[in-house]
Amino acid sequence: MASMAPTTRATRTRRMADLHVDIVLGIFYFLDGQTLVRCCSVCRAWQETVNGSTELKYMIELWADGMIPCPFSTLSPVDKLERLNQWRRAWLGLNWASRTVFRIDNNPRAYELVGGVFAQQNTWPVSDFTAIRLPSAQGGGEITRTLNVGVESLDFAMDPTQDLVVFLHKEDEIGHFACRAMSSLRPHPLAASSTLSFNLRDDSVRRIFLQIADDVIGLLFRTSQDEGSLRLILFNWRRGIELVDLVGPQFPPSVSDFAILSPRAYILASVNDCSYMPGGPRGVGEIHIYTFNGTRQNHPARVATLQLPHHNPTRYLVNMIAHSGPFCAGPLPGALFSKSNDKRICVFSLVYNGGEGYSLYVHHRYLEKYLVNEGAPPIIPWDEWGPNHSRMLPGRHRFWLRYVHGERVVRPAGDFEHSNRVEIMDFGIIPLHPGFNDEASQSPSAEMCSQPSTIPSGDVFASDVTTALPYRRSFRNTEDHHVQFLIDQDRLIGVNDAVDQLTVYTF
Template identity: 60%
Template sequence: MDTFAVCPMSSLPLEILLGILYWLDGKAILRCCSVCRLWREAVESSGELQYMIELWADGLVSGYAGHLSPAEKLEKLHKWRRAWQRLEWTSKTVCPIKENPRAYELVGGVFAQQNTWPQTDFTAIWLPSAETSTKISSTANIGIESQDFALDPTQDLVVFLHKDPDETGNFECRTLSTLTPHPLAFSPRLSFDLRDGHFRRIFLQIADDVIGLLFRAQASLRLVLFNWRTGTMLVDLVGPHFPPYVSDFALLSPGAYLLACTSDIHFPAPSPERAGAIHIYTFERTHGNYPTPVATLQLPDLHPDRYLQRVIAHSGPICAHPVLGPLFSKSNDKRICVISLAYDHEEFYTVYVHHRYFEKYLALADDEMPPTIPWDEWSPQNSRMLPGRHLLWLRYAHGERVVGPADPEHPNRVEVLDFGLTPSRPGFDASSAMAPNTISAGTLFTNDITTCLPYRRISRDLDQPHLLFLIDQDRLIGVPEAVNKLIVYAF
């Protein structure tokens, strides 16, 4: 077909054609430019369609635009994009926090923390942005002895985890704004039998209408998944149903999760079992059932007498809706997974993988035997492996950006890795993307490791040192050695 031939729908009035195109996403709009000359000219003439294309290019979804024109929205988007490319924040604010919180979260522009002595207090800080100031809500006693919590400000939701003396575990579903029972919850309290009284190594997450909890009981691991809106227990797994040596758990979406596993030391090296693996599962969102394994991604083979001690798989939070307030929000589909590997002899490496690679297997899930993919087959083109460092706090990833841990050799420096590159977009600077890198096998791995996932490395020196850094869509957050305040750099 001639790219510039007139297609039949071109006889539509321009207003109707544009009205149809407004229902498409940015990628589909770009494809429409190849249908015919008139369609291309229609897209190029519409500031709103150009804005939608640019949102798609940055992996963003539209938020609240107020009375801004398409040109004004484009200008704000381009300014935000340039600021992150150069780490040029527009404001710096200091927010006091209680020292060394028992638990904390950073989701949707809200930093929340709780302490449990002498009672469980809870503080939520709506962090300042380039256009808004700080808002703090603090409750001295929430009325329960919370073990941990998770939140989603886009649903006005906070879930507290606590246990009763009768060995019952509970999810307490409350509004973030008032800490009263959440009106959309099936019940303010969702309970499950603990079977023994132990809660250790708790991993608690929210993804839309799903609460996920992995914890170690006295005898074994246990995974509990609830739909908090219907009150349905979706998954309840104990020891025999897990792969060996589970180190971490992460919800990939409201219908899928991964388990990260360390070395099975009962197998000799080199062997896949000794190397560790990432196991991917899907589950039903409406009724209880066993999860379905869909793929196993093996980690690098190791030399004899070496082993993987710990794996942490971390991504930015999943929000059910666009964040209230900003002009745009990061899409849940555009996220990077940071897989931190801690080996014996204090060797640390980090593997970065786009969630879209995991989703490839979710889309192919069926009743057949799930594939096991060797490291050398999946990692070179779909990941980036770099030397790592010991991590103190989570929430160092958001969307496709990752802020590095503080570097002892450069304590005043902040460094961001950006995996959200779109080489096909006008103005893309190919020289800014890092070339493939190779990690020498040394005494740890059986072979050299070369990985190619494109990314951009950006750094800037600050006027003070930090213990660690956090990140969200519009902010870098530094935490000093005393852990008594947040230094918020807003973009």
């Protein structure tokens, strides 16, 4: 019996090279942009195959911007690539295509900006709900108001990509999540139950932090000012299962905020001022990263703790707020592409006694790299992570959230009270095609910030705080004065002094 010659790597390579170009293209269409970039480095034939396909080049360019394609687009590959490049140039130079003004309630109980929808909810004289589907570069814009949602809502969260809005309300010592379809405010068809209930163990609900990430609802709240009154509730709303119920002693000391990283992970921000003996130096702030099981009741596992810079003995961290763009479970309605949920920046607003404020910017992907940790949860000092994986700058963001979308952050530039200038910080710095890089470097309204920046030691910090996370800064003057800006994928939204008007700039 004749022996069979072993299949060598060269033989396998020749067989791949022998495939007809249409077959290779058919395989490549199933790959993501990052894998396509790697394929280009395998051989010249594959590189030429990718470069010869506008569809594949479009997929690579989407990946470079941290985007995922809309599966329902009927545009040609050429048109999709041109639309992407137009969108890039518009954001680089802050050249918005239109400006539209909407009146809003200047004292809402709660508000949200997710997936191209700005919504407000009030409780007096009845619990109403107003949703503004914001205009796009192609036009549109629609206001829908429901005068009575049927419950006295304390807060709400929403995800238009799931047609989902969740109203938080209570009856005596029982809390409820009402899961509704945004389009009708009827019970959501995918919810296991239209109402998910939990025991408050008290009649009071304070300092509410309510969030949605795909199939998970997360709620952090207090029932009093006492440290031990803190509660964290997590539900899987599609299965109708309470996943997590934590109370005060199960938390790190002095938790000030909560944010969902992904549908199976969250972070707690802690000012950590109770971790040392009375009279001794106060602890540095900490970012605690947790994972949990999203399909059954369980106890979350802490996988890592990141520490903030050491401060002087007379100073301490008063408050730390964690904020990032919303987690959307699906593609944005009507959009050609959407930001990937793993390409987001998290902003930690730090306030020290005396009023000094700082903003700390960290990529979600850096925080999420600890989710695979299976050993003892490490406590990582600032010097081992902060200088290379964050950017800390003086000043903190204003009173409204939703100033972050994806890897972009917006804020008024200069004097907040008198400036007409808007500034965008884009932390999505990935090498793009040479033409766009040349355009970016020559733009008079944009600059790269790739050099480290330092906050010198002195009044607040015990030693210099140097950080080096790169970003691109774009800026432009506006016709109107705005005290606050919000942002989503295709819009800047300016808020006026009276906080009763939105000016929507579309890209």
